[in-house]
Amino acid sequence: MSEQTASAKEVFVNPVIEQRADPWVYKHTDGYYYFTASVPEYDRIEVRRARSISELAQAEPVVAWRKYDTGPMSANIWAPEIHYIQGKWYIYFAAARTTETNNGLFDHRMFVLENEAANPLEGNWVEKGQLKTNWESFSLDATTFEHQGVRYLVWAQKDPEIHGNSNLYIAPMDTPWSIEGKQVMIAKPEYDWEIIGFHVNEGAAVIKKNGRIFISYSASATDYNYCMGLLSASVDSNLMDPSSWSKSPAPVFTTNEASGQYGPGHNSFTVSADGTEDILIYHARNYKDIEGDPLYDPNRHMRAQRLTWNSDGTPNFGVPVPDGEEV
Template structure:
């Protein structure tokens, strides 16, 4: 029998001018949303009991950038997580400089909130999330598997040509990793990952069908931006790079027929009745004046996705603007 109450329409874009979107449904029944704001100067969090209610939910500022120093510019891609009974926000921040040299000088940082409702209470800075190198690093995400919490992030290895690769490491606390065990799990190697910039970034994790899936985004943030995927058996050593298999082709990308350009930097959530939803940003036009990073119109979008006979996620095509069924 069809669950009629589950069938509802939602409008895309879901939330305008919010890039790098992260939606997390907590055990309290609320959806929590955070993303990059066009000014790159603060971190906002909002919540709603429904996905459709997120656009009207009042944003609360959790943190603002500093006037000078390392956390004073380009606040990118916050994610809100719940671990060990507290809330955590992972984000990237750079320093204010007079040239673009600081654009790729990001490091990762962590905020903590002990309140049951993260829109209340105090967000405390836990400091920089340090890795093996003191280099460009961003897009931290976290997941738990078999009693171990892992961090996945993007970083520049000083010895590897390119902008960023994806790494994984076990966490020793919600704001620290075991640096000695970090491992690279994908680097830009295919042509579609190397347009404009050599980038693997924006990881998001799915656990299903005996596998751990990690989607990521590649290339410049214009219409060439697209999503790839890697996966490993859930019984494998996730810190062993050979455990991971990589798709040779993108799994989600620009769809000119549907008017969607540069979809990427995704996250995953579920509908109120448990169906899988991909959350991502995209523009509805191709040509951009100036640096794409300063074009504010990467809008948050959502759509259902399914699974194929091989047990792999099938994201389909980015749906056009307007009503979509969830």
């Protein structure tokens, strides 16, 4: 192994960044890793960058946007993602309206910010408005990917006609802040491990490899029952046909008491510095028992570990690794 190759192999020690839930890491063509996540106060969106994943912990966060005092973007700013599309930066996030009765909890809609600067830590973030779907209801966790010349949006939303909290939907996009046509449901909570506490499919992340498109997602309540499932479709299939998508009957990433990791989920995918390995980014706690509502427990920490692949071409998530151990 050459010195150059060896130096590109990064060592992780988890947690990488404390108190950052729903972590999103994107490696850009400029060689930087860009990071955003939910902050414990749920009141702002931060972006930071570094030359390596480990160095993100020391990188100075820049506030891209803050919530309003009133109105539809005034509470519970959740799960931002940063994407680079057609020469501009976009942040997708969920925000709720403050009310006297529930402080906006589970009243979220999806919104989009745009930045034309080459470096998204600079320039101005412009609000592009609500990312509207085919109907108005609780919606969040927008992610986007391109395939065969078409850009798609995948997100979680409540269907008033379906029991549960959120299902996963897909639709083509005509702009980075709008969908076109009819949205299609590709997954809903159905297995026992998806309906503990809440009936939830959310937090989708996309990775393409071995002739397939894989969508990981998270399920159940945000305590130690939180876990990850997996959808897959052939790259040659009609992604707008629900029958193209198959769901793993068992979770692919779960609490591991032996390693002291609880409720792993809401992941993203990135690559190693040399581009040869896939990296799994996720959050988890290092304790099981939580006082009060898990949503307001701040200790979901950002973590990273290598994602390997099985002989049949499917991703092998393994188990969440222990704190303090070199990976």
